[in-house]
Amino acid sequence: MYNNTAISELIEAGKWISQRGWVPATGGNFSARTNTGFVVTASGFDKGQLGSHTFIELDHVGNRSASAAKPSAETELHLCMYKLIPAANYVLHTHSVAATVLSRVIKGHSLDLHGYEMQKSLTGITSHLDTLSIPIFDNDQDIDRLSLLVSDHHLHTPIEHGVLIRGHGLYVVGRTIGEVRRQLEGLEFLFACEIERLKLVGLES
Numbered sequence: 001m002y003n004n005t006a007i008s009e010l011i012e013a014g015k016w017i018s019q020r021g022w023v024p025a026t027g028g029n030f031s032a033r034t035n036t037g038f039v040v041t042a043s044g045f046d047k048g049q050l051g052s053h054t055f056i057e058l059d060h061v062g063n064r065s066a067s068a069a070k071p072s073a074e075t076e077l078h079l080c081m082y083k084l085i086p087a088a089n090y091v092l093h094t095h096s097v098a099a100t101v102l103s104r105v106i107k108g109h110s111l112d113l114h115g116y117e118m119q120k121s122l123t124g125i126t127s128h129l130d131t132l133s134i135p136i137f138d139n140d141q142d143i144d145r146l147s148l149l150v151s152d153h154h155l156h157t158p159i160e161h162g163v164l165i166r167g168h169g170l171y172v173v174g175r176t177i178g179e180v181r182r183q184l185e186g187l188e189f190l191f192a193c194e195i196e197r198l199k200l201v202g203l204e205s
């Protein structure tokens, strides 16, 4: 993947994600694997108004070439995903209301969804009877420590679609820009459904 292609795809994705309200107030960050490493959004920009100057190039181990802009504060989590999941070529991190609230309301270490036809929008899920499990990690301002936790977890339970960070947001991965966008949209739909369901039946159901 060439840097310019990746950057254009992420700029487009950023507009779409922002229109849906999933990256308010500069929240969120995006990246794509490239021939030389990966590109990640620079820190503190509105992710709905990205331009080529709002991306930072990093190599395979996360070292960056000299640049005036600062890479995302959560770059280490993107690097972590690329190291853990060889098939992941895109990582989108969003801060939707649904992901933020649901990850707080569920007290355990995973959100387990079943019974929804739309689970099939996630790669590898073929039935509403399957369980779609998204791990939840407690938020931590120390992103290196959080990344280590994610890496340790992956050793016994491989991350397939993404992870939730409690009270913070979602990280979703994909092989292509189309796949990562579909998985993000599918998960957001399911999170919204699950919140509505829990409001009606209560947390224990």
Ligand SMILES: CSC[C@@H](O)[C@@H](O)C(=O)COP(=O)(O)O
Pocket (backbone or CB within 6 Å): 025, 026, 027, 028, 029, 041, 042, 043, 044, 045, 071, 072, 073, 074, 093
């Ligand atoms: C707007 S506060 C959110 C940030 O702390 C962070 O969680 C985030 O997603 C954006 O950080 P950034 O450094 O712009 O990539």
Ligand SMILES: [Zn+2]
Pocket (backbone or CB within 6 Å): 027, 028, 029, 074, 093, 095, 168, 169
């Ligand atoms: Zn964030």
